[in-house]
Amino acid sequence: MSQILIHPLTATLLVVGAAVGYAVATVGMKAASDGFTPVGISLGIIGFSIAFLAEIVLLRRADLSVIYIIIVAAETLLILAYASWIGEGLNLRQAFGATMVLGGLVAISL
Numbered sequence: 273m274s275q276i277l278i279h280p281l282t283a284t285l286l287v288v289g290a291a292v293g294y295a296v297a298t299v300g301m302k303a304a305s306d307g308f309t310p311v312g313i314s315l316g317i318i319g320f321s322i323a324f325l326a327e328i329v330l331l332r333r334a335d336l337s338v339i340y341i342i343i344v345a346a347e348t349l350l351i352l353a354y355a356s357w358i359g360e361g362l363n364l365r366q367a368f369g370a371t372m373v374l375g376g377l378v379a380i381s382l
Contacts, residue, residue: 283330283333283334286326286327286329286330287326287330287339287342287343287346288346289322289323289326290322290323290326290327290330290343290346290347291323291343291346291347291350292319292322292350293318293319293320293321293322293323293324293326294319294320294323294343294347295319295347295350295351295354296315296318296319296322297315297316297318297319297320297323298319298347298351298354299315299319299354300312300313300314300315300316300317300318300319301316302358303315304316323343327339327343341377341380344377345374345377345378348370348373348374349374352370
């Protein structure tokens, strides 16, 4: 099972759903760390639930290594955008490192 065996659009939507789910959970963890515990916990539960369900469907039809790399790359981009939006953007060195990590994910997934 070395490739995705479902319709590409469906796989893309599930990958995006999982990445968004993890990103929402991360936003929830950030909110909880700032003291908004009920909102943070709710976002965490909702986000992880979405990611969990999307990954279950994907893993029925594709290898974990392929799916995980794609989801991590998409989630990373979403979280970096959120961090920038709330004023926690990256400096030049951190942005270069993040670019290298994302490039590495792309390289090993090909």
